[in-house]
Amino acid sequence: MAKLTIFVLLKLFLLCFLPRSNAVYSVLNYGAKADGKTDSAQPLLKAWAAACRSSSPATIHVPAGSFLVSQAIFHGPCKNTAIKFSIHGTIVSPSYYGKSDASGKWIAFNNVEGVTIRGGNLDARGGALWTCKFDGRSCPTGAPSLIVSNSKNIAIDGVTSINSELFHIVILGCQGVRIRGVHILASENSPNTDGIHVQMSTGVSIVQANIRTGDDCISIGPGTSHLWIERVFCGPGHGISLGKLGEGLQVEGVQNITVKSVMFANTQNGFRIKTWGTNARGYVKEVVFVDAVMRNVQNPIIIDQNYCPGNHNCPGQNSGIEISHVKYKNIRGTSATKVAVNFNCSPRNPCNGIRLKDIKLMYQNQWARCYCKHAYGIATGSVIPPSCL
Ligand SMILES: *[C@@H]1O[C@H](CO)[C@@H](O)[C@H](O)[C@H]1NC(C)=O
Numbered sequence: 001m002a003k004l005t006i007f008v009l010l011k012l013f014l015l016c017f018l019p020r021s022n023a024v025y026s027v028l029n030y031g032a033k034a035d036g037k038t039d040s041a042q043p044l045l046k047a048w049a050a051a052c053r054s055s056s057p058a059t060i061h062v063p064a065g066s067f068l069v070s071q072a073i074f075h076g077p078c079k080n081t082a083i084k085f086s087i088h089g090t091i092v093s094p095s096y097y098g099k100s101d102a103s104g105k106w107i108a109f110n111n112v113e114g115v116t117i118r119g120g121n122l123d124a125r126g127g128a129l130w131t132c133k134f135d136g137r138s139c140p141t142g143a144p145s146l147i148v149s150n151s152k153n154i155a156i157d158g159v160t161s162i163n164s165e166l167f168h169i170v171i172l173g174c175q176g177v178r179i180r181g182v183h184i185l186a187s188e189n190s191p192n193t194d195g196i197h198v199q200m201s202t203g204v205s206i207v208q209a210n211i212r213t214g215d216d217c218i219s220i221g222p223g224t225s226h227l228w229i230e231r232v233f234c235g236p237g238h239g240i241s242l243g244k245l246g247e248g249l250q251v252e253g254v255q256n257i258t259v260k261s262v263m264f265a266n267t268q269n270g271f272r273i274k275t276w277g278t279n280a281r282g283y284v285k286e287v288v289f290v291d292a293v294m295r296n297v298q299n300p301i302i303i304d305q306n307y308c309p310g311n312h313n314c315p316g317q318n319s320g321i322e323i324s325h326v327k328y329k330n331i332r333g334t335s336a337t338k339v340a341v342n343f344n345c346s347p348r349n350p351c352n353g354i355r356l357k358d359i360k361l362m363y364q365n366q367w368a369r370c371y372c373k374h375a376y377g378i379a380t381g382s383v384i385p386p387s388c389l
Pocket residue numbers: 226227228256258
């Protein structure tokens with residue numbers, strides 16, 4: 001009897017004094033089927049709508065199994081600023097290509113706040129589209145696998161993205177995004193399958209990512225500031241790239257970027273900054289690349305201010321982007337080409353304040369080379385190949 005009373009009292013206590021419990025919305029209750037065949041887009045959107053309407057913390061639960069989703073765009077604003085998308089199974093895209101509409105989206109979150117996407121696999125089955133592109137047929141553009149846009153306080157945790165049609169994960173116009181423990185996988189030959197792309201965003205961190213893909217492992221686009229990247233494995237892939245600046249005509253800045261503890265294996269680039277050889281104005285400043293191991297990397301350290309594929313629309317090839325205060329520290333390993341350090345800057349806007357410290361990059365058991373054009377700065381510590389700054 002006493003036991004029962006205590007039990008009842010305890011229960012009352014819990015009901016009265018604990019914060020309101022986390023409501024769970026299982027997508028199965030909204031008609032999702034784990035058969036890999038039935039389109040579960042509407043059930044996912046309905047579960048989202050319910051979580052979005054509620055003002056207490058909500059978990060949308062996608063259980064184990066394979067859920068086919070044609071397209072799911074989760075819109076805010078929501079009443080709720082604590083929505084967790086907990087994915088245990090795999091979300092697969094239809095296998096044919098050209099499935100995304102003009103929006104160019106597959107899984108997307110727009111205008112949301114306080115959303116965590118945890119676990120699960122996103123399998124976009126991009127292979128058919130890659131083949132179409134290789135064959136030079138006229139193909140649809142395709143869609144990135146996961147886009148988060150115009151959002152705040154987002155976490156992406158332990159998500160695996162496989163065979164995206166285009167970029168795997170895109171962060172666009174966001175404030176405060178924590179990406180942690182993601183795995184990214186696509187063929188070395190897959191076109192435009194950047195791992196994580198960040199643009200027009202501030203306060204983004206990417207920690208502990210394992211990326212093997214056909215394009216940049218991480219690409220940092222215009223309007224990115226206060227970005228922290230740490231503990232990344234990259235390869236195959238095109239490395240970590242800051243760039244494609246100068247494509248538009250507006251002033252584009254990239255500022256306060258830290259990239260720390262990265263391992264590159266058999267990649268096209270290590271740390272790359274590239275800007276188009278166009279008149280567009282802008283800047284790249286306060287960038288730190290620290291603690292990296294390069295294994296057989298074609299361009300371990302490269303700044304290319306004359307990027308102009310096909311020599312098209314880049315009159316004079318004089319980039320209007322100013323690059324300054326870029327620091328490279330403790331970078332070691334092997335280059336797959338003779339020139340391991342390549343600073344090819346703009347005659348109009350030379351690179352300023354470049355710093356090299358404790359570098360050792362070898363090419364076939366010999367010192368690699370350093371090439372400089374319109375690049376100024378200092379080298380300290382032991383720098384191999386000897387600095388040309
Ligand atoms: C640079 O960004 C980091 C986050 O990556 C932030 O903690 C730091 O305060 C920023 N520094 C400045 C000067 O804004």
